Amino acid sequence: MEKGTWKVKTGLAQMLKGGVIMDVVTPEHAKIAEEAGACAVMALERVPADIRAAGGVARMADPTVIENIMKTVTIPVMAKCRIGHFVEAQVLEAMGVDYIDESEVLTPADENNHVWKHDFKVPFVCGCRDLGEALRRIGEGAAMIRTKGEAGTGNIVEAVRHMRAVMDGIRRLVNMPQEELMKEAKELGAPFEIVADVRKTGKLPVVNFAAGGVATPADAALMMQLGAEGVFVGSGIFKSSNPEVRAKAIVKATTHYKDPGIIAEVSKKLGDAMPGLDVNQIPDEELLAKRGW
Amino acid sequence: MKIGVLASQGAFIEHIKTLNKLDTEAVPVRLPGELKGLDGLIFPGGESTTISRLMASYKLVDEIDALAKDGMPVFGTCAGMILMAREISGNTTQSLGLMDITVKRNAFGRQVDSFETQLKIQVLGEKPFPAVFIRAPIIESYAEDVEVLARLDDDTPVAARQGKMLGAAFHPELTDDLRFHEYFLKMASGKLN
Numbered sequence: 001m002e003k004g005t006w007k008v009k010t011g012l013a014q015m016l017k018g019g020v021i022m023d024v025v026t027p028e029h030a031k032i033a034e035e036a037g038a039c040a041v042m043a044l045e046r047v048p049a050d051i052r053a054a055g056g057v058a059r060m061a062d063p064t065v066i067e068n069i070m071k072t073v074t075i076p077v078m079a080k081c082r083i084g085h086f087v088e089a090q091v092l093e094a095m096g097v098d099y100i101d102e103s104e105v106l107t108p109a110d111e112n113n114h115v116w117k118h119d120f121k122v123p124f125v126c127g128c129r130d131l132g133e134a135l136r137r138i139g140e141g142a143a144m145i146r147t148k149g150e151a152g153t154g155n156i157v158e159a160v161r162h163m164r165a166v167m168d169g170i171r172r173l174v175n176m177p178q179e180e181l182m183k184e185a186k187e188l189g190a191p192f193e194i195v196a197d198v199r200k201t202g203k204l205p206v207v208n209f210a211a212g213g214v215a216t217p218a219d220a221a222l223m224m225q226l227g228a229e230g231v232f233v234g235s236g237i238f239k240s241s242n243p244e245v246r247a248k249a250i251v252k253a254t255t256h257y258k259d260p261g262i263i264a265e266v267s268k269k270l271g272d273a274m275p276g277l278d279v280n281q282i283p284d285e286e287l288l289a290k291r292g293w
Numbered sequence: 294m295k296i297g298v299l300a301s302q303g304a305f306i307e308h309i310k311t312l313n314k315l316d317t318e319a320v321p322v323r324l325p326g327e328l329k330g331l332d333g334l335i336f337p338g339g340e341s342t343t344i345s346r347l348m349a350s351y352k353l354v355d356e357i358d359a360l361a362k363d364g365m366p367v368f369g370t371c372a373g374m375i376l377m378a379r380e381i382s383g384n385t386t387q388s389l390g391l392m393d394i395t396v397k398r399n400a401f402g403r404q405v406d407s408f409e410t411q412l413k414i415q416v417l418g419e420k421p422f423p424a425v426f427i428r429a430p431i432i433e434s435y436a437e438d439v440e441v442l443a444r445l446d447d448d449t450p451v452a453a454r455q456g457k458m459l460g461a462a463f464h465p466e467l468t469d470d471l472r473f474h475e476y477f478l479k480m481a482s483g484k485l486n
Contacts, residue, residue, distance in 0.1 A: 001410045008407040011427045011467050015338045015372070018302040037346040039302055039339065074384065074398060075340050076428065098404035098428070121405050255301050255347055256323060 004121030009143035012076065012099065012123060013207035016040055016144075016230055020220065020251050021209070023047050023234040025065070027072035033237070036247035040076040040099070042232070043069040048105045048152030048288070049235035049274065058106045060088040063095055070096070078125070083292045084110025086119075093122040099144070100124045102137075104291035105151045105234075114292065117141030127211065129162045129289055131169025135190030135198070136293075138206055145204060147228070148289040149212015152235050154276035156213040156222065158289060163210055163226045173199040212289065215240070215273045217253030217266050224257035239274035246270050294482060297322040297331040301347035303339015303372060307466040311474050325356040333366040333481040336373025338427070338464050341398065344372060345386050354389060361391050366457040366481040368474075374460035375430050382433055392458040393436030400431040400462075412463075414443045414452065417472040424451070424463035431462055457481070 019039025024030045025046060033041050045061040046054065060081050070077045076098035081088035083102055088109075092100050102115050104127050117124040118141035126137035127148035134145045147166060149159030169188070176184060176199060185195040197205055210223035211232035220231045231254055233247075240246045249266040256262040284290070296312055298305045300321035312319035312335075319335075322328055334357065336344075348354050361367055369377040378388045380395040401407070407428055411421035422443070432450040435441065443452035443461070451462040459480060465473035479485050 001408045003406060003408045005409050007409055007425055007467065008404075008427055011425055011464065012404055012407065014304040014307065014467065015340065015427060017304060017306070017339070018300070019340060019343055034342060035346075037302075037343045039343045075342060076404065093405065096403040096405060123404065251343070251347070252350065259323075 006143070009123035010206050013125070013144035016076070016209075017207055018255060019230045020247075020254050021078065021230070021232045022237055022247060023232075024069060024238070027068050029238055029243075030069045030073045032244055033247060034073045034075050036244065037251040038075060038247065039230070040078055041069065041073060042078045042080065042101060042234075043097075044080065047235040047238055049154070049239050050152075051105060052152040052286075052288075060085070060091065060106070063091065066092075066095060066097065080106055081115070082106040083108040084113050084115060086115045089115050089120060089124075093120055097122060102126050102142075104148060104288045108291050114140050117143075125209075127289070127292065128166065130165040131173075131198075132188035132190050133293065134166055134204060134208070135188060135194045138194055138204070139191040142206065144207050144209070146209040146211040146232055149210065149214075150279050150282075151212045151288050152277075153213050153279060153282075154215040154236060154239070154274040155279055156215070156219045157279055159210050159213045159223060160226065162212075162289070163223060163228060166204075166208065167227045170198060170202065170204070174202045214250070215276065216270075217249045217263055220250045221253045221257035221263050224254060230254065235274055241271035246273075294318065294332045294478065295320065295330060296333045296335060296478075296481070297328060298335045298337060299344070299348070299353075299373070301339075301353075302343045303337045304464070304466060305337040308335050308337050308370075311466050311471060315471055315474055315478060317478060322353075323351070325352055328353075328356055328360060331360075331365065333368070333477065334360070335477075336367065336369035336376050337466065338371035338373060341372040341375040342386050345376060345388070348376075349387060354387070358389055358391070361389075361458070364457060366459070366477070367391055368459040368477040370461050370464050370466060371427065371429055374462060377458060377460050392453070392455050392460055393439055394432050394453060394455075394460065395434045396430045397433050398430050399428050401426065401429055404428055410445070412443045412445075412451070416442055417476060422465070422472065423468045423470055425467045426463045429462045432460075454480070
């Protein structure tokens with residue numbers, strides 16, 4: 001009997017596919033998310049929109065917050081640690097969190113190094129903006145990838161940019177003659193073996209979700225049609241006027257992402273979406289996606 | 294033969310790929326209309342609460358129930374087996390009751406307790422079967438006419454068959470071993486008693 005293997009780490013992500021992972025800050029939120037059909041929740045002290053508004057240093061949540069959420073729901077519970085903060089990760093693992101998100105939404109603890117994730121039995125999900133970044137994280141042991149988007153904005157534009165970049169990177173590799181692969185690996189800044197594997201299979205070796213800006217059922221379906229295998233919704237649900245109804249609608253739109261009739265149906269009478277931010281108006285140094293490399 | 298794979302949420306593509314390797318046509322099922330003309334149905338792994346809610350909102354439950362009563366073979370893995378169970382202990386998730394077993398969800402604990410092991414499964418031959426347990430359930434109790442196909446070292450039942458219903462607590466679809474799916478196809482085509 002072997003625990004913490006690559007197969008069980010990547011396997012849990014496979015079980016989450018086609019689902020919606022929702023940010024929650026209280027047990028009540030978690031219950032609403034579970035009832036709505038979330039396939040997992042992300043336990044936080046504040047949703048990204050509030051983290052953005054508050055400024056200052058954002059850290060791992062208080063373990064009590066996470067534990068109370070773990071006690072409330074039976075679906076997997078994820079939690080965030082700061083980029084490179086391997087002790088926050090050790091704490092989350094000791095608490096029995098089901099997945100750790102090494103996340104740019106929190107203030108990075110290390111500007112040069114991410115956590116060496118192979119050392120852990122608990123699986124990690126990491127953000128990326130393009131194929132090279134995704135493959136670097138997988139090289140460090142990430143068992144699941146999500147595109148970064150721009151968290152807390154309610155604006156899908158960055159999530160689309162990052163998903164297209166990943167997919168474009170994969171398509172380039174697939175059409176590339178073998179002798180150009182080493183140079184491509186050098187330019188991607190990614191481990192050659194993983195680059196070669198992606199060229200062979202035409203897909204990432206781990207599950208890839210979309211994140212950062214999903215606010216409507218159509219946003220979720222858009223990311224799915226662009227190649228995401230599921231979606232994270234952060235502020236989009238609990239910063240909207242009717243979280244319960246919106247959560248259910250986004251779950252349905254993610255399953256039926258190719259069915260515009262159903263997406264139309266579930267998009268009716270949702271109330272107000274979260275107020276959005278124009279990414280172009282955000283000063284460069286405040287962009288979360290630029291954290292990590 | 295044409296097998297449907299419930300595609301509300303979860304690892305349904307892995308089942309479709311495994312069936313394709315066995316030269317069997319497989320189609321994703323999200324709506325009741327897609328159940329027409331199937332020779333069998335697979336409930337994949339995923340989150341059982343999520344799948345159960347999505348099935349309920351699109352009226353799949355009654356249709357599948359009727360087809361199964363009519364003799365359509367069904368195979369569920371992990372969350373899929375939970376959904377087939379008569380009862381889920383200590384939980385309010387709605388299951389279909391296709392198989393007379395009581396299951397316990399997340400029976401081994403949280404994700405850090407997920408594991409891989411080799412199982413002896415008599416009906417699949419001598420070679421041990423690679424079994425991946427992810428936040429897996431167990432079979433707590435079962436009716437007399439349920440045949441337990443696999444047990445852990447401590448005797449806990451983790452795979453079972455009752456007539457044309459087949460359930461496993463682990464994920465054959467995450468391995469390259471095709472024997473479990475082959476067994477289901479034989480069952481579906483009436484080649485097994």
